[in-house]
Amino acid sequence: MKKILFVLLLFITYVSCKNTIEPRKTGLITKNAMVVSARSEASEIGSNILKKDGNAFDAMAAMQLALAVAYPYAGNIGGGGFMVYRKSNGDIGALDYREKAPLAATKDMYLDENGDVIPEKSTLGAMAIGVPGSLAGIFAVHEKFGSLPIEDIIKPSIDLAYKGVIVTQKQEARIKKYQPYFLKANKDSILFDKAWKMGDTIKYPALANTLERILDHGVNEFYKGGTAKRLVKFIQENGGVLTEEDLAKYEVKWRKPVTFKYDDLKIISMSPPSSGGICLAQIMTMIEPYDLNKFGHNSVKSIQVITEAERRAYADRSFYLGDPDFVNIPGDTLISKSYLKDRMIDFSFKKATLSSDVSHGDVQVVESDETTHYSIVDQFGNAVSVTTTINGAYGSKLYCSDLGFFLNNEMDDFSSKPGVPNMFGLIGAVANSIVPEKRMLSTMTPTIVEKNGKLFMVVGTPGGSTIITSVLQTILNVHEYNMTMQEAVNAPRFHHQWLPDEIRIEPNLFDDTLIFQLEKLGYSINEKDSPVIGKVDGILVLDDELLEGGADYRGDDTAVGF
Ligand code: DON
Secondary structure, three states, X not given: OXXXXXXXXXXXXXXXXXXXXOOOOOOOEEOOOEEEEOOHHHHHHHHHHHHOOOOHHHHHHHHHHHHXXXXXXXXXXXXXXXXXXXXXXXXXXXXEEOOEOOOOOOOOOOEOOOOOEOOOOOOOOHHHOOEOOHHHHHHHHHHHHOOOOHHHHHHHHHHHHHHOEEOOHHHHXXXXXHHHHHHXXXXXXXXXXXXOOOOOEEOOHHXXXXXXXXXXXXXXXXXXXXXXXXXXXXXXXXXXXXXXXXXXXXXXXXXXXXXXXXXXXXXXXXXXXXXXXXXXXXXXXXXXXXXXXXXXXXXXXXXXXXXXXXXXXXXXXXXHOOOOOOOOOOHHHHOOHHHHHXXXXXXXXXXXXXXXXXXXXXXXXXXXXXXXXXXXXOOOOOEEEXXXXXXXXXXXXXXXXXXXXXXXXXXXXXXXXXXXXXXXXXXXXXXXXXXXXXXXXXXXXXXXXXEOXXXXXXXXXXXXXXXXXXXXXXXXXXXXXXOOHHHHHHOOOEEOOOXXXXXXXXXXXOOHHHHHHHHXXXXXXXXXXXXXXXXXXXXXXXXXXXXXXXXXXXOOOEEEEO
16 A cells, blocks of 8 residues: 555656646747748748838738748638738727628529538539639738838749749648549649649749739739639639629728727627627637636636537527628627626536527617638737638639639538538528628637737637637637647647537547546537647737747648747
């Protein structure tokens, strides 16, 4: 017995020593400026723009293009996105450059004669394409806030496209995985049909030419000029309905971000047509009364509280949220403390709530699969948080070889049929039904956090429906569980979205006892279907005003700064 006790004591001493001597993981630390994105090439280009005395908005525009070249999986000019910003003087705002439904779109365009959803019609090929907003977005940002000439913004990506980009190990695997879909979506062979291997260089001359024409003739080249004509011809030849009028009519929207308090933090996040800000506000307000710090990171109690708040927020999302230019969203009520207190009234630590017992809350409406995120803090103190997407991996898989880019399949983010899940398992209702020129509901959650009135964190992630919950956990990891930016990004993540009624967890990162305890409380755990939950890129302002970058190890993400 004595021997066992001694061994036990030794073990405890070892574990506690291990905890105290193990260094904390920190990301890159810089003094002046920092960018974090999905590819080192894009981060280098962003950082160089800042070094040239450009500001965060110049870098935003340059990095959107650089990611279109270096990260065709999600980076794009054939998709759309959202930007949230906080200027050094504290001014905040948001830009919506989300895709829109084409004029010829109809509510039932993805249904057959029996009213059933036609498989793949909203995800694969030309019918899935929404009117792209990315170029309109970056030109709007540059015009309003940029300081460098547009050549300085576009030229680095033209050069990169000519020079080519080296295939990483993860990229090799991704290309291989999606090749069967490229064959299915494209009539002719495309650049990505080749058996690209790690270390190969892929050059993008067609994309370089497109960017050159845009540099020469301005953004109208893409929306009204020769490039517009070529793009529309290509889409229509492939069976799509997008017209020149659709491109000509595209416009971005400057929006007011969603803001709310959590302890001493002020969170600034994306407003509709993204559900990100409202859902994040709902979840954080529902969990604020609980002492997560005391419960501990990824403890049963923390997971329970967060899961139950997520369940209720995603139920509201599916009913109330859509494009604010088309539907009335009771945003203030949805994020009010009294409404959210009521939403959690039936939560108990003793037992999981069933999603079948949770519907959207009762609010009086007064009439009247791939994405990428990048975070920027510049040397002037401006912060920019951008999430941009073509939706699925390589979007619709339809690649315009003439112009050199993939087109989005963002139409799948609409609710094709009420109650039928989209590719992320998200369910929608009338608020997110298809209407010509409407923007499809998003989960993208580019977010900026202030602490005591000062810039504290810039954060965001891809991950479809898991975006909101990944951003949430990253903020909590820093604020509640005292992690560094890098630790917060690295930490294992879980996710609940009301339906299906399960907690998805990253495989092999949660211990069996914890899973067992949650299952005993009535939670269904899905460890299989979530190879990755989010791929977070964030920047934290440290106490001494230095910047710490958190680049997600789950991808090829890289922080660069000076
Ligand atoms: O806007 C949205 O919510 C989706 N189109 C995002 C897609 C996404 O994050 C895919 N990445 N894994």
